Amino acid sequence: MTGAPPAAGAAAGEPALRVVVADDQAAVREGLVLMLDLLPGIDVVGSAADGRQALEVVAEQRPDAILLDLHMPVMDGIETTRRLTADHPDVAIVVLTTYADDRSVLETLRAGARSYLTKDADRLHIAQTLRSATAGLTVLHPQVQATLLAATGPNAAPDSGTAPEADPDGEPARRGALPDGLTRREAEILTLIARGRNNAEIARDLFLSGNTVKTHINRIFAKTGSRDRAAATRYARQHGLD
Structure with missing residues (x-):
């Protein structure tokens, strides 16, 4: 934020x-x-x-x-x-x-x-x-x-000592493939937010628990600097994730 x-x-x-x-x-x-x-x-x-x-x-x-x-x-x-x-x-x-x-x-x-x-x-x-x-x-x-962006951004040094974040499905995030260190799952949820889905709908669509969706959204907000869903939607559109 x-x-x-x-x-x-x-x-x-x-x-x-x-x-x-x-x-x-x-x-x-x-x-x-x-x-x-x-x-x-x-x-x-x-x-x-x-x-x-x-x-x-x-x-x-x-x-x-x-x-x-x-x-x-x-x-x-x-x-x-x-x-x-x-x-x-x-x-x-x-x-x-x-x-x-x-x-x-x-x-x-x-x-x-x-x-x-x-x-x-x-x-x-x-x-x-x-x-x-x-x-x-x-x-x-x-x-x-600043620390978070330096550690997870696409230009982060590979020997920084910070491992790429693992996707909930076990797949590590590919550096540079998604902005600001977003994992594939986080990008998927961000896209659904941009399409107007609420937490319950996202959980249903992706077969996740409501608590898991909330945790993902908190991480998305932190990584993208978004304070709310409207800001996250703007971010998604700016980065072609809508």
Whole structure:
């Protein structure tokens, strides 16, 4: 996604966004909890010091979103993201970390994270990103966008240490064949989005689960810099994928 996400704050009468915070550093975790709890429309319902605790708290509290650090003991953020995506697909995962290297970014997005911020983000941007993520939008820090494009773009160096993304059918993406590192399956779904299909119709047409379609669409938005389906449709038309 490019540009700033929508403004934070729940509309009048709208329930507060229920959030879990997971970070192994107590001072950071407690600071995030306090900071978010002071914002209107945000209700921090739990916190965790490692990935396993995060899974337990999410299972107990059923939040709308989780703010997740990557480098934690017991179970790291990438594996935690995989487990959350599989067991709690409706929970929006927003990564907040110090690291923006290509391996961390790609593995986290592939695991199912919806948004990726670095820890220099301010509290309003974090809150806005949590709201955007629960609405199905992908928000990436500008540094993360640059890293993602460098790692997945057609001109990425073959010895960069980043493996081509595997297609869900087991077929790796062919560098240069599709723009911005899109896999064949992602391009197929993007074409259906451009043709006006909704998630349920795409799932039916491609014999996929609804959760799988949502995960693909999040990755498509991240790779193409699209904040919504209209932007993705424009991208598809610009690249002849409609």
